Amino acid sequence: MTNLFNYIDRPSPIHRLTGATKLVCVLLWSFAAMLTYDTRLLGLLVVLSLALFRLSQIRLADVRFMLGFTAVFMLLNNLLVFLFAPQHGVSLYGTKHLLFSLGGGYDLTREQLFYHLNLFLKYLASIPVVLLFVCTTNPSEFAASLNRIGVKYTIAYAVALALRYIPDIQREYHEISQAQQARGIEMSRKESLGKRLRSASAILIPLILSSMDRIEVISNAMELRCFGKNKKRSWYMARPFTGWDYAAMAGSLALLLAALLLNFLNGSRFWNPFV
């Protein structure tokens, strides 16, 4: 079944970190990568993230689909930046080293290329870490982790329930759509948009109604087993922090601090090699 989380169970130090640690780390890490355009720090982040990926024993083949997806997105992002702001690099770095002109105002400059290199590195620095989080965090541990970093447990549990029911609802959608197609509801592109929207309601309304039934059953079941009785709850899947957890969080925090420090030293988010 497809799921939001693509948990792959392998024995690795990354897997042994608690879910809460990984959640904190991935947040700090992506903040750092988002914040800085300093190529030196980005380079370090890229090297580290690739090393972590290696360490986790997750193979490229496991995440091929998601990698392909982000690669397309990254290329599109770069292309659009170049199309709409070909001189963005020049205005950022304040110099203009022309390589050659493509005509129509599209001058290719070293500044622009350097800016694109930074964009590329940002992707490379953050995507592997996010993928690691998704692939090495047991979905069961996710709600406990959210609760641990301060999210109310009722909300954290709602997230866990959504994870529990996504596959069920997908399957139900599929079944309803087949039965409705048999009654002549056409969902293919052959129909006009208006007709397709009306057809979609023939699937969505039963789906919503049967989900409402489901919600009634599950909320009764939860209440009968004392959900919401106390301000806190314990978690079966929660694990105690170890030294490694603290070390990982400290390391991630250090990276974020480094990004902030460089921000301050450079006087902006950009490191400028052109002056």
Place this chain on the structure above:
Amino acid sequence: MDEAILQFEHFGFQYNAQSEPTLYDINLSVRRGERVLIAGPSGCGKSTLAHCINGLIPFSYRGEMSGSLRIAGRETREESIFEISRHVGTVLQDPDGQFIGLTVAEDVAFALENDCVQEPALHERVARAASLVGLEEHLSHAPNELSGGQRQRVSLAGVLVNKLDVLLFDEPLANLDPAAGKAAIELIEQLQAETGAAVILIEHRLEDVLHRDVDRIVLMGGGRILADAAPDELLSGSWLRENGIREPLYLTALRYAGVEIRPEMAPRSIRTLRLGEEEKARVRDWFAAAPPPPARQPRPVLLEAKALRFSYAGRQEALKGVSVRAGQGELLAIVGRNGAGKSTFSKLVCGFETQQSGSILFHGKDMAALSIKERADRIGYVMQNPNQMISKVMIFDEVALGLRTRGVREEEVRRRVEETLKICGLWPFRNWPVSALSFGQKKRVTIASILVLEPEMILLDEPTAGQDYRHYTEIMEFLVALQRRGVTVAMITHDMHLMLEYAERAVVFSRGRVIADADCAEVLTDPEIIEQASLKETSLYALAQLCGVADGRAFVRRFIDYERREQRP
């Protein structure tokens, strides 16, 4: 111990949204360690009674209570649902819907987590509860890796983590196949003995519950308690038949044979039943008086599936060469345990999936080139849950949907919908919103919405699931009426009564193959098929043995023929 753990006194309840009370003057007391079965037709108030016991009333469903209900000596309305749940553990009807955690262990742990139980007690208590129900090997399994019976045991373990006074089961057999249901009843008895809790079972499948002894049966009807007696007493009178509950089949057979049922015969179970020589002779005479079985005319073949093979992407083969024939105007049951390939087979027939090899012929013509929509003009498919099919507010529009999408002219639509509504007994409701109908009526709306397309065959998934005896009979009589009009009816079902009483033939699936294709008497008396298809031997067979009828299978056949001839002319 003689102390009443649960005590209703002149208790009544009316939902806020309703104009009439649902429960009137209930007087009932249950002692520690007692086993009580509460039976009654749909709408008799038994689910409401269950909600009162576990505290969902008045804490989730609002309404007006009168009289008194005390659990462990305390008036429930002065407690909270959390307090009540320390005494009463509830296992709900739908084993899938109440599975909260992502894995077995988390689900079992749920109540403990909410009570802030810390490690290591948390893991220990989960492990203990799981081993009570025999799931210690499955702690890390996800719900979709478990069978229906296993999922129910998970919810049972989920309440057994606490020490309880009352175990309440709301229709525990509704979603289980016969073999799993039998195992569930055995497990409940065993747990009751181990924990000493009172067990309250709410169920209308009497014969299946009585597989193990209960102390009392409480019969409900119209919001009142009609009878509260020992099983032997209750089964002797005509209480059950008069109140829309199906009596055990062996008792029906005894009645047909003209044997009067008395409490001394211990009729509560086929295991305990004692018959005198004279009574046995009566049964034998009834059997011997059988007229020759009705001659079966061979029916022309309508649908023929040949050597179907199919596997879902990247998984084990779901069908390994399945061949099935359905004759014109036949009523056919497709049985087998979950995952045996029944649903996959119906998906191939409807064109939702395409077989990797083999072919499906309809009137001798290969259907491979037909689209889902085109197949639906020939073979209609009715899903188990009517809520999964209904998308219109008004009944008329719902039934008309298939015709309108096919571009039929509006006056033609009107004519055909009205005709179908009449056939389906829905004519009085034609201007009603669908939401005003009962579950059984909704089911009929979905059948009507398929029938209006005038298919030659309909395929139904568990047509009687969740229905009490009266609605069950209504739906089945309706399907028989359709069959008599020449429609071929194929039903996927776990219900053995349905097979026995209505199906002419059963096709048994097991592990992607058809292991039997025979009349139902043969299927339900063959131990090997029963085992592989998760069925249960019919009590008629045991009755035949008890009365000294050598050919048990012929006895079952005699019963089926008698029912069809005499009871349903």
